[in-house]
Each structure stands twice: as C-alpha cells, then as structure tokens.
Amino acid sequence: xxxxxxxxxxxxxxxxLTKQRKNIxxxxxxxxxxxxxxxxxxxxxxxxxxxxxxxVYRTLSILKELGLINExxxxxxxxxxxVNLKEHHDHLVCLSCGKIIEFHDEKIEKIQNKVCKKFKFxxxxxxxxxxxxxxxxxxxxxxxx
Amino acid sequence: xxxxxxxxxxxxxxxxLTKQRKNIxxxxxxxxxxxxxxxxxxxxxxxxxxxxxxxVYRTLSILKELGLINExxxxxxxxxxxVNLKEHHDHLVCLSCGKIIEFHDEKIEKIQNKVCKKFKFxxxxxxxxxxxxxxxxxxxxxxxx
DNA sequence: CTGGCTGCAAAAACTTTGCACCTCA
DNA sequence: TGAGGTGCAAAGTTTTTGCAGCCAG
Numbered sequence: 001x002x003x004x005x006x007x008x009x010x011x012x013x014x015x016x017l018t019k020q021r022k023n024i025x026x027x028x029x030x031x032x033x034x035x036x037x038x039x040x041x042x043x044x045x046x047x048x049x050x051x052x053x054x055x056v057y058r059t060l061s062i063l064k065e066l067g068l069i070n071e072x073x074x075x076x077x078x079x080x081x082x083v084n085l086k087e088h089h090d091h092l093v094c095l096s097c098g099k100i101i102e103f104h105d106e107k108i109e110k111i112q113n114k115v116c117k118k119f120k121f122x123x124x125x126x127x128x129x130x131x132x133x134x135x136x137x138x139x140x141x142x143x144x145x
Numbered sequence: 146x147x148x149x150x151x152x153x154x155x156x157x158x159x160x161x162l163t164k165q166r167k168n169i170x171x172x173x174x175x176x177x178x179x180x181x182x183x184x185x186x187x188x189x190x191x192x193x194x195x196x197x198x199x200x201v202y203r204t205l206s207i208l209k210e211l212g213l214i215n216e217x218x219x220x221x222x223x224x225x226x227x228v229n230l231k232e233h234h235d236h237l238v239c240l241s242c243g244k245i246i247e248f249h250d251e252k253i254e255k256i257q258n259k260v261c262k263k264f265k266f267x268x269x270x271x272x273x274x275x276x277x278x279x280x281x282x283x284x285x286x287x288x289x290x
Numbered sequence: 291c292t293g294g295c296t297g298c299a300a301a302a303a304c305t306t307t308g309c310a311c312c313t314c315a
Numbered sequence: 316t317g318a319g320g321t322g323c324a325a326a327g328t329t330t331t332t333g334c335a336g337c338c339a340g
Binding site: 122 | 219237239240246248250252253256257260261263264265266267268269270271272273274275276277278279280283
C-alpha cells in the first residue's frame with residue numbers, strides 16, 4: 001500500500017485529494033506502526049502540517065471505511081490504530097510498559113473461521129488482544145522484589 | 146458466584162458493603178449477560194434504586210479489579226461488560242443488529258498460551274471479538290435485495 | 291462553478307474527580 | 316468514632332457536528 005494506490009482508491013469513491021488528506025496519509029505511511037489519533041494530530045501540528053483535529057478524525061474515519069487502517073487495540077479509553085500494510089496480525093499488550101507485540105497464527109485464524117461457520121456468522125474482521133506483562137517488565141518486577 | 150461470595154470478597158479487601166453496592170451487585174447478578182454502564186445506571190434509576198452515576202462507575206471499577214466483571218467488548222465508543230459467571234469465552238458481534246454470540250474454543254486458548262510462551266509474555270487476560278453479520282441479518286439483507 | 295472539504299467552536303458522549311456530608315463496621 | 320463511601324457538580328477526555336467559507340476537479 002503506497003500513496004498512489006491510496007489516491008486511486010479515494011478517486012474511485014469520489015473523495016477529493018486535499019492537501020490535508022495527502023499530509024495525513026503521508027504521515028501515516030511514515031509512522032507505519034500503532035498510533036492514537038491525538039498522537040497523530042499532535043505530530044502533524046508539530047511538523048507544521050496544517051490539519052485540524054476535526055479533519056484528522058474525519059480522514060481517519062474515511063480511511064477506516066476504506067480498510068486502509070484498523071482499530072487494533074482498545075485499552076482504557078484509548079483506541080490504537082494501525083496502517084494496514086502487513087498481513088493481518090493480532091497483539092500482545094504489556095500492561096506495565098505499554099509495549100505492543102504483534103503476532104500472527106494461522107491456526108487461530110482457521111479455528112475462528114470454523115467457529116463462524118458453526119454459527120452461520122459472516123465475519124468481517126476481528127481483534128484479538130492479549131493483555132499481560134512482557135518479558136522485560138517481568139525481569140524488572142522481579143529485581144524490585 | 147453469588148451475592149454472599151461477593152460480600153466476602155469485599156470484606157477481605159476492607160471494602161464496605163453499602164446499600165448502593167448491594168443494589169448494584171444484585172442488579173448485575175439479575176442481568177447476567179452483557180451490559181453497558183449507562184444502561185446499568187439507567188436500569189437502577191428506573192427501578193427506584195438509589196445509586197448515582199459516579200457510584201456506579203466507582204463500583205464497577207472495583208468489581209473489575211476484583212475480577213468479578215470483565216470488559217468483554219469494545220465497539221464504537223462503547224464498552225460492554227459481563228459478569229464473570231461462566232467459563233471464559235469470546236464473542237461474535239453482529240454489526241447489523243448488535244447481537245452478541247458467545248463461544249469458547251479450547252484450541253484457540255491453547256494456541257494463545259503457546260504464542261505467549263514464545264514471546265515470554267505473561268498473559269493476564271485476553272479479548273477476542275469477531276465482528277460480522279449474524280445468520281438472521283444475512284437472511285434479512287438477502288430478502289431486501 | 292459547485293459539491294465536497296476544512297477549520298473553528300460548540301456540543302455530545304463517556305468517565306473521573308474534588309469536596310462536603312454520610313454511614314458502615 | 317473514623318475510614319471509607321456517596322452525591323453532586325464540575326472538569327477531563329475523546330469524538331462528533333453545525334456552519335460559514337474555501338478549494339479541488
């Protein structure tokens with residue numbers, strides 16, 4: 001997924017390619033990893049890129065509709081997004097340091113599909129979040145006693 | 146899990162068993178299924194049960210700490226809770242009618258544990274949400290064209 | 291040109307908090 | 316009696332929206 005492809009997608013949907021949208025998309029492709037909307041808005045502002053918070057929210061909403069970004073983690077009252085660059089994957093979230101580890105397991109995906117078939121449920125997308133303590137934090141916590 | 150057991154747990158933690166807490170707990174045990182905080186606050190109010198919204202939030206926060214309720218679904222900007230009565234399970238969420246279907250698959254759980262071991266990650270809890278269209282809604286949508 | 295987009299500010303929705311008063315143990 | 320709990324209202328967060336003006340196509 002690159003800028004051009006996204007631009008084509010927007011055109012197909014009769015969506016205009018404004019400066020703001022270009023800027024937001026470029027920033028997203030630069031970030032690559034997980035991000036929060038507020039963080040993104042802040043980073044844009046910090047780089048002198050003009051895009052109001054409302055526009056950021058509206059643009060992300062469109063990109064989500066288009067399947068270019070996903071809500072991958074919901075923790076506390078925050079939503080973390082991710083650009084849909086790689087193969088689908090799920091996440092381990094460290095409750096101590098906030099680190100996010102990606103993993104993909106084909107077996108889990110297959111079993112999920114089986115479960116859906118059993119219920120005649122048509123799956124669109126899923127989110128699997130495993131919350132716990134990462135290796136580094138376990139070590140730190142042990143040291144402290 | 147019943148009222149008595151919960152009361153004992155509260156006492157162990159030096160938490161007082163106030164009228165409000167009793168009422169909230171009873172209501173939760175009555176609901177059994179999935180609920181939102183606002184919905185709970187409303188139902189309590191509707192039954193003439195006195196418990197301010199702040200108290201409902203504070204009580205649910207405690208019950209969550211104690212592991213008596215869980216955040217099982219995060220969708221849109223809403224959080225859905227569930228009383229921890231049954232064995233752990235995950236959810237299918239219909240994007241059309243909002244229906245929630247519970248499922249449990251031991252294989253998925255085991256693979257998750259394997260994944261955690263691989264990353265030396267200590268899991269505390271997880272949440273798997275599969276969003277899609279339920280069987281009934283698929284039928285309805287077909288009929289409409 | 292003009293429909294769609296933007297910025298602003300206000301509002302909505304959800305959640306937390308400070309404080310004075312109350313109540314369970 | 317006193318630590319902890321409650322209600323209220325205010326404030327904090329996150330997200331959405333109405334509207335006037337702007338701009339890409």
